[in-house]
Amino acid sequence: MLSEKSAETVRATLPAVGAAVGDIAELFYTKLFAAHPELLRDLFNRGNQNAGLQKQALAGSIAAFATHLVAHPDTRPDVMLNRIAHKHASLGVTRGQYEVVHRHLFAAIAEILGEAVTPDVAAAWDEVYWLMANALIAIEERLYAEQQVLAGDVWRPWTVTARVEETADCTTFHLAPADGSPAPGFAAGQYVSVQVGLPDGARQIRQYSLSCAPGSPVRTITVKRIHGPAAAGPDGEVSNHLHAAVAVGDTLRVSAPYGDLVLRGGAAPVLLASAGIGCTPMLSMLEHLAETGHPSPVTVLHADRSPADHALRADHRALTYKLADGTARFWYEADAEPGDGEGLMDLADVAVAPGTRAYLCGPLPFMRAVRAQLLAKGVPAADIHYEVFGPDLWLASA
Template identity: 50%
Template sequence: MTTLVQLKPIDRTRLSAEHAEVIRATLPLVGSKINEITPLFYQKMFTAHPELIADVFNRGNQQQGAQQRALAASIATFATMLVDDTAPAPEDLLQRIGHKHASLGITADQYQIVHDNLFAAIVEVLGAETVTAEVAAAWDAVYWIMADVLIEFERDLYRSAGVADGDVFRTVTVTERTDLPGDVMLVSVTAGEGADPLPAHLPGQYISVGARLPDGARQLRQYSLVDDASPGQLTFAVKRIGATDEAPAGEVSNFLADHVAVGDTLEVTLPFGDLVLSDAENPVVLVSAGIGATPMIGMLEYLVANSSQRRAISLHGDLHPSVDALAAKRTQLAGALANGQALTWYETDPGEGARLGFISLDKVELPADADVYVCGSNGFLQHMRTQLTARGFADEQVHFELFAPNDWLLDG
């Protein structure tokens, strides 16, 4: 299996002692004003660069403010990690961000655009009398340490994929579409005619899919790969998303569900993502809720395709059987393994063979040396981390992904 590109350790002393002192003094103020700084920052950036909101940034997340808070607050979080020796190491935070950037084709020049508009917003919100030359220099140093680390790491990701910086988009042909319960569909794609075959990937990774919407915008969304990671074909899962009081309907997912058919062409990226199944021989525990099952299906597919002897335990929670789109596939794959097991919980109507309620580890035998992979909502991940900690699993044994822009918050 191809090795995951790892972000190099970050030297916290790159921030001078003088700048660190200023950051410690101003962090509370900057943090308290994040919700004022971020909308102004994006307003300035999208006014100057309208192509970014049309073709790069998630318009749905922008409507909710989720992406806004995620980007700006990640810089404040990184600053905390630099100046507080007791804070978590920043590598995991930046590695996850770097993979997402690579899946969007982000390049070094875009960091200058973010910098200029973000700092203009900071000065406007806090005032020039607060953002003195000394304060501006300290935060500028933090930003460029973070940016330089990400630029270098993203270049490593591009080099590992064998492409020029940002050259990750490919035109592909839809070869199969399978509609499943719970408004989920599986889409398989292969390289367009005359193009190089699609590469192998690591089990658990995702691709970005570009949709050209009726208003002309090219919106990108990430979808987990659910195939066995062999080269030549990629299969991803898309779930239709309805509007709620808190969030709009899924603009891209619903468009794809309504329009994708066999024979169509799509724009997808090469695979990225750092929630990746290790190639060790120790046991694995795959814990998911709802559509968070998708990366776990990819991991199970890989284990089956390679006749793995590893002990693999799949734990999945859902609302009820009718929306558990991948139940049959999850059970079939676990059963095909020499040492596989699948357990399922439903909040209502569990039927035969499933358990009622939320996932509980109380009566589940888990190998103490297992690597645990968790994917689901923010609340679900926090709930599972509490249970896993109580069961004695160390932080380095637990790997997670949240299908939302602020998943780095779970590192805290």
């Protein structure tokens, strides 16, 4: 709960801080990495830093949290906090790192806003920061306890037992604990972090959804190789490394499973909508629904560049056919086959059963468009859930 005095100060200064929060975030990261270069090398995603995405996510989350506090001082934006906490837990973030962030963030605030940062203003925003930080710390420590790991110690060695080239740019890696111990359980839709050693000595981390069902005897991740001008640099360095350098028998450092986009229990109708590599958590959910004999309608929707680019396409169809009441619809921008849609996903003639719970994963513009179509069809906003690969710019600005 934000104190009444601080709430007044934050409300009065929020427009100025909000206008400068992008500059504050940029200077913060400059200061943080100058003092702790190991954080950029081994913890933060260099691709997101290079593209400015992490700066946008940080700025948006701080502004969203502060806005919520002044509008609803007796509550917390738990959806946003849970999403961030799961990502932090998958990276092994610890309590002490919040002290480091606080030091450099407030140095950046003071430098950007100058004399506007009076003692009262500094105290009010300090209160905002620690309300957010302590809430995240509490959630993260609960998540660590649930996985029976020490705070931050989320890594285990896993052996690559097989790799399958799904498309020209997507490969599925089959993984098993290197020590032969049982694999930790997970919920359909969750992801793991994978840490790899790169030629420059960095140990970069990326998150990949588990594309298998929770009851599967193996764990699988399906990795899309990132192309483009910076494919060999930060934007695609981990995916390219996995594709080019990781073979059967190699060992990867893999985190415990985390993620708050999970398939809920019950017999409600389900809609799974994905685009591109966003199919991976949907495949985990779909396989689980098929294995457990889900009795209600399950609508499976996917959009891609072409059938040849659609990773796990055969599994997408085969698992749908195993359901008591399953329907699959695919859209392709090129080379659509008879029965498939052409162009972007269009739900105009897609039947959505009453009480449907929808799960979305793919690029942000895709999910915005699908969500709008679902809302127009009467699906309540509370029943539309999503996963974003990378910094969550949607939630932070919502």
